Amino acid sequence: MLGLRGRMEAGWSRMNDLIIIQASQGLCAYVLQAVPNAAERGVVVGHDHRHNSERWAGLTAAAFIAHDVKVYLHRGLVHTPLVPFSVKKLNAACGIMITGKFHGLNGSLNLSYSNIQQATILSMIMATNPPLQVYWENAVQIIEPHDKGISNSIKANLEPKVWDHSGVQSSALCIDVTNEMVEAYFESVSALTSHRTVNPQTPLKFVNTSMHGVSHPFMVRAFDAFGFPAFIPVLEQQEPDPEFTTVKFPNPEEKGALDLAINTANQHQANYVLAQDPDSDRFSAAERSPDGMWTMFTGDQLGILFGSLMLDRYKLSGKPLNELAMVASTVSSKMIEAMAHAEGFRFAECLTGFKFIGNTALRLEEEGFEVPFGYEEALGFMFGSEIRDKDGVAASVMFVEMVTSLHAQGKTASSHLQELYTRYGYFQTSNSYFICNDPLTIDKIFAKIRNYDGTATSVRPNYPRTIAGLNVTSVCDLTVGYDSANPPTYKPAMPLSSGHMIQFRAQSPNGESKITLTVRTSGTEPKIKYYLEGSGKNAIEVGVLLPRVVQELGDEWMEAIRNQLGRP
Incomplete structure (x- = not known):
């Protein structure tokens, strides 16, 4: 079984070069068949810091270049949201993010040996948290019929054709637009702030942990974009570390994952802890009460707070409430549904996963709704229309701006949550x-x-x-x-x-x-x-x-x- 840290091992049930190549060339064949002008429009490829992620991004790019497809290969470590953002900005045919988020095949699947290779490859792109995350030309994670189409294409293209990726970056078909996309991304993040002029005056202190992942430089830029004073980093977890040496499991939801961040916050008398998962598409937060006790917010509680925030902002715009819509997965809290019934906006639920949340948001847009927010209980939050996927960096600064505004009113995130319970149940x-x-x-x-x-x-x-x-x-x-x-x-x-x-x-x-x-x-x-x-x-x-x-x-x-x- 492949471990969390994504090491390369031989075998059909392991992540390795062969598995990446087979998945990439099958995906390439399907994209060329299904997307008009795919070769000219190109594909976006990015990677985080997990073991072998850079190598696998190169192999993925090589599979497309071998078929004369232009590749926008992001240089260096990027956070996952930058890939769908780039797909939309560049009008690319698809996007691929290599994250190493793969827990291997589970023994309960009861697969025969002959099926293990095939199931491993398909799990790479169809799992809830796949290591090879695929975004379609609409900049949203793939759903039917494309997931099945890609599955069939992979099965039809298992013979590996490209192994050497050493010359990928020197290819005329490999284009580096990393800096341009990063700058454009932060322009879109800046557009989310509504209190830029007063944010610098906040007396609140924030500690941030990158969970040994890639988010630190992105968070520094995001805080600057919103005008906040610098946060206090958890130094032991600030730099990318594929071994995740200070946590048993680098998931903000796991018990004990934020212990170092809370210790750091206690040392600095900080008010809130912020956390992103290693590839920075999820967000978590904790609040220190006056007695020094900490409240860890659940994904649903954060979703309720964010939903209320976006509702208040929409009301200030003066637009009709019946043109507003929000989305949540069906296993998430029904409180936003209750909020929608009380306030008169549209609420839509969908299957678990942002491939469904993002596509539901696009469908609602086509119906004439504005969809500024969507979420799932597993700490995934979507803001605005530029990225129809979860974004831990955007969620972090939106949370900071929300609690900063609440503080100016003599409130906290916890006290405001209680107000919402009183109002909506x-x-x-x-x-x-x-x-x-x-x-x-x-x-x-x-x-x-x-x-x-x-x-x-x-x-x-x-x-x-x-x-x-x-x-x-x-x-x-x-x-x-x-x-x-x-x-x-x-x-x-x-x-x-x-x-x-x-x-x-x-x-x-x-x-x-x-x-x-x-x-x-x-x-x-x-x-x-x-x-x-x-x-x-x-x-x-x-x-x-x-x-x-x-x-x-x-x-x-x-x-x-x-x-x-x-x-x-």
């Missing part, structure tokens, strides 16, 4: 997973959920009707294509999921407490994940309700003991 999440290494057991569990009392038919599944004393009010099964809230066809509005994925909504008999529960399989790990959110007027009642739902989910729906499911 209290929302609390409880997300986790069950561990199961047997695909057949997973299928059996979901089969039971779809035929809970044994009366399902080929036309109509039969799902649980209650959970923890709540009545199930709707079920949307994106695996079999059933949505109880959409009669008479009962077809879901969202596309189907490649794995098991069912979402339940339920409420108490008096309607005061509600939950949304999504249960789905992981595409990369032996897990059945659940995303649970409770809402209501009373925070205590919601807090009591959620553990009861989790207990019934595990004990009765999943039969965790009988099916030998593990828990974190």
